[in-house]
Amino acid sequence: MRRVGRGCLAFERPPALLGRAAVGGKREAQGPLGADLDKTFGDTSLGMDTWEQAEAQLQKEAVALALARAGLGPEDLDLIFAGDLLNQCISSTFGVMGYQVPFLGQYGACSTMAQALLLAALAVESGAARQAAAVTSSHFCSAERQFRLPLEYGGQRSPTAQWTATAAGCAVVGLSGRVKVRGGLVGKIVDLGVKDPANMGAAMAPAAADSIARYLRDTGTSPGDYDGIFTGDLGAVGTALLYQLLAEEGVHLQRVHDDCGLLLYDRQRQDVHAGGSGCGCSAAVLCGHLLKRMEQGELGDILFCATGALMSPTSQQQGQSIPGVCHVVHLTAG
Amino acid sequence: MRRVGRGCLAFERPPALLGRAAVGGKREAQGPLGADLDKTFGDTSLGMDTWEQAEAQLQKEAVALALARAGLGPEDLDLIFAGDLLNQCISSTFGVMGYQVPFLGQYGACSTMAQALLLAALAVESGAARQAAAVTSSHFCSAERQFRLPLEYGGQRSPTAQWTATAAGCAVVGLSGRVKVRGGLVGKIVDLGVKDPANMGAAMAPAAADSIARYLRDTGTSPGDYDGIFTGDLGAVGTALLYQLLAEEGVHLQRVHDDCGLLLYDRQRQDVHAGGSGCGCSAAVLCGHLLKRMEQGELGDILFCATGALMSPTSQQQGQSIPGVCHVVHLTAG
Numbered sequence: 001m002r003r004v005g006r007g008c009l010a011f012e013r014p015p016a017l018l019g020r021a022a023v024g025g026k027r028e029a030q031g032p033l034g035a036d037l038d039k040t041f042g043d044t045s046l047g048m049d050t051w052e053q054a055e056a057q058l059q060k061e062a063v064a065l066a067l068a069r070a071g072l073g074p075e076d077l078d079l080i081f082a083g084d085l086l087n088q089c090i091s092s093t094f095g096v097m098g099y100q101v102p103f104l105g106q107y108g109a110c111s112t113m114a115q116a117l118l119l120a121a122l123a124v125e126s127g128a129a130r131q132a133a134a135v136t137s138s139h140f141c142s143a144e145r146q147f148r149l150p151l152e153y154g155g156q157r158s159p160t161a162q163w164t165a166t167a168a169g170c171a172v173v174g175l176s177g178r179v180k181v182r183g184g185l186v187g188k189i190v191d192l193g194v195k196d197p198a199n200m201g202a203a204m205a206p207a208a209a210d211s212i213a214r215y216l217r218d219t220g221t222s223p224g225d226y227d228g229i230f231t232g233d234l235g236a237v238g239t240a241l242l243y244q245l246l247a248e249e250g251v252h253l254q255r256v257h258d259d260c261g262l263l264l265y266d267r268q269r270q271d272v273h274a275g276g277s278g279c280g281c282s283a284a285v286l287c288g289h290l291l292k293r294m295e296q297g298e299l300g301d302i303l304f305c306a307t308g309a310l311m312s313p314t315s316q317q318q319g320q321s322i323p324g325v326c327h328v329v330h331l332t333a334g
Numbered sequence: 335m336r337r338v339g340r341g342c343l344a345f346e347r348p349p350a351l352l353g354r355a356a357v358g359g360k361r362e363a364q365g366p367l368g369a370d371l372d373k374t375f376g377d378t379s380l381g382m383d384t385w386e387q388a389e390a391q392l393q394k395e396a397v398a399l400a401l402a403r404a405g406l407g408p409e410d411l412d413l414i415f416a417g418d419l420l421n422q423c424i425s426s427t428f429g430v431m432g433y434q435v436p437f438l439g440q441y442g443a444c445s446t447m448a449q450a451l452l453l454a455a456l457a458v459e460s461g462a463a464r465q466a467a468a469v470t471s472s473h474f475c476s477a478e479r480q481f482r483l484p485l486e487y488g489g490q491r492s493p494t495a496q497w498t499a500t501a502a503g504c505a506v507v508g509l510s511g512r513v514k515v516r517g518g519l520v521g522k523i524v525d526l527g528v529k530d531p532a533n534m535g536a537a538m539a540p541a542a543a544d545s546i547a548r549y550l551r552d553t554g555t556s557p558g559d560y561d562g563i564f565t566g567d568l569g570a571v572g573t574a575l576l577y578q579l580l581a582e583e584g585v586h587l588q589r590v591h592d593d594c595g596l597l598l599y600d601r602q603r604q605d606v607h608a609g610g611s612g613c614g615c616s617a618a619v620l621c622g623h624l625l626k627r628m629e630q631g632e633l634g635d636i637l638f639c640a641t642g643a644l645m646s647p648t649s650q651q652q653g654q655s656i657p658g659v660c661h662v663v664h665l666t667a668g
Contacts, residue, residue, distance in 0.1 A: 001461040007436025087421040088646035089441045102341025102520035107423045107439035126460040127335040186436035312422035318384050
């Protein structure tokens with residue numbers, strides 16, 4: 001481990017991805033990345049009694065499939081870093097507890113997959129774990145109930161609103177493999193005072209701009225050095241703001257940039273307004289789509305920059321702003 | 335870093351505590367450890383508009399005091415691991431965001447301080463951070479509102495219930511110092527099917543027994559090898575169960591054991607029923623009381639075993655059990 005800058009890390013013995021898997025619901029199956037998901041569920045209850053249990057089941061499935069692809073069992077994992085959007089992270093608890101792997105719950109809102117993956121890589125490189133997993137999830141129905149309105153209410157969505165993905169992604173990290181975790185950056189909390197919970201993209205864009213600019217500066221690289229820079233999940237509104245904020249610092253990443261929230265759905269056809277969001281969105285895009293393209297040699301060197309909006313309905317109701325955070329993970333396919 | 339067992343770690347270059355601080359409310363000030371707290375607030379609103387903002391303020395104060403004791407500023411921290419009990423960990427977000435330190439939100443319910451401290455130590459030993467901080471908080475009033483009943487309702491508490499501490503603790507980890515983090519163990523989620531949210535001690539005791547027994551086995555040590563084994567927060571009910579569960583495995587730790595939930599308050603005088611709880615309870619007992627005793631030479635070698643109940647009001651209402659987790663941190667004063 002080499003400390004490149006504040007919160008900016010480069011692995012000297014880069015850990016590798018041994019396995020990865022993404023699962024999704026019906027809408028995700030029907031989207032442009034449907035074929036990249038390892039398993040999808042037409043019945044988004046997954047046969048469970050509650051949406052929260054259905055979300056836990058998504059994590060359980062993602063872990064099982066990632067382990068299978070790695071040729072490992074749960075007993076081969078020394079640590080699991082798991083997170084989600086639900087109060088007290090219950091879909092992580094109930095999703096992974098059956099595997100009986102030492103458990104570290106993570107919370108970074110929709111940035112959690114990047115956070116969990118960085119920490120899993122740190123655990124493996126340091127020798128704390130032989131293998132470690134990172135898994136995150138979200139579910140449209142559990143998120144609507146908790147953050148917004150009962151589904152039955154049929155509330156109208158604003159054009160800037162994003163659609164919480166019903167999805168989960170899991171990555172298993174070890175020492176040898178083709179796709180490597182080279183380093184990354186832990187983001188600071190950035191708060192420009194955005195208060196509109198129907199416009200998370202705007203709340204998170206400043207954090208994405210801050211973390212990406214710092215990472216490029218600390219590592220002395222520019223956007224053109226990467227095959228892709230993928231944020232998650234800024235959606236259409238946040239992406240436009242990201243370009244604007246970075247342009248002010250002389251950074252132009254349009255040519256290599258895409259956003260997980262814009263990749264997962266066809267915005268015109270699928271009525272998701274500004275795009276996808278949720279801890280499961282960037283996790284599924286990373287573990288289903290991006291890592292697959294890296295394995296196939298289509299992408300050699302990418303930055304995965306997951307973004308989170310660190311708010312709760314309570315902080316909203318109390319008039320607080322929506323601070324954002326963005327963590328960066330640098331991945332290469334050797 | 336040496337991997338001793340599954341989730342069980344020994345630091346080869348043990349990180350050290352550079353600074354630590356504990357803050358509390360009125361009841362905590364009046365308790366047996368009142369004199370060990372660095373700052374207490376007779377007005378538990380801390381002058382803020384909401385209980386949630388008051389809790390955030392507790393974290394902010396704890397970080398400031400721990401940094402001051404370490405002779406450092408926020409810019410000297412490369413990472414901060416922060417957590418709390420509130421939905422989406424908002425007291426961590428709003429408590430520490432002003433410091434502008436790269437942020438990793440942690441969730442392990444009342445075990446979060448042990449989790450955050452282990453990860454901060456891992457970050458420092460690996461070279462990812464020059465200095466890192468761990469901070470957690472809880473507030474009686476924000477917890478009651480969220481997990482139980484409005485304060486104004488004046489609900490009766492059952493004898494097995496615990497009192498959520500209004501407190502926070504922060505530890506700053508670096509490379510040189512007298513009190514060292516020697517190692518620890520990341521706990522598995524243990525679920526024996528307890529469903530009574532007014533008896534968290536019973537829900538967490540099986541996890542504490544599992545983690546302590548595994549740590550002793552993996553390290554080949556016995557309770558007598560330590561000056562103290564401190565759980566947090568099992569309270570009176572959970573402590574009795576812990577003794578019973580460990581006795582079944584031939585482990586007897588009564589002589590060296592105490593529980594943070596039993597240390598923070600005088601149960602008879604302070605009407606806290608089975609004892610204290612909350613992310614801030616074990617954090618304040620560790621950072622106010624235990625580390626002070628280590629600095630003064632009264633304790634040389636301890637295990638800090640914070641326990642968490644991984645439930646939410648939603649999982650409760652849906653009839654789910656209350657799984658527990660317990661993380662162990664081994665500390666020595668050299």
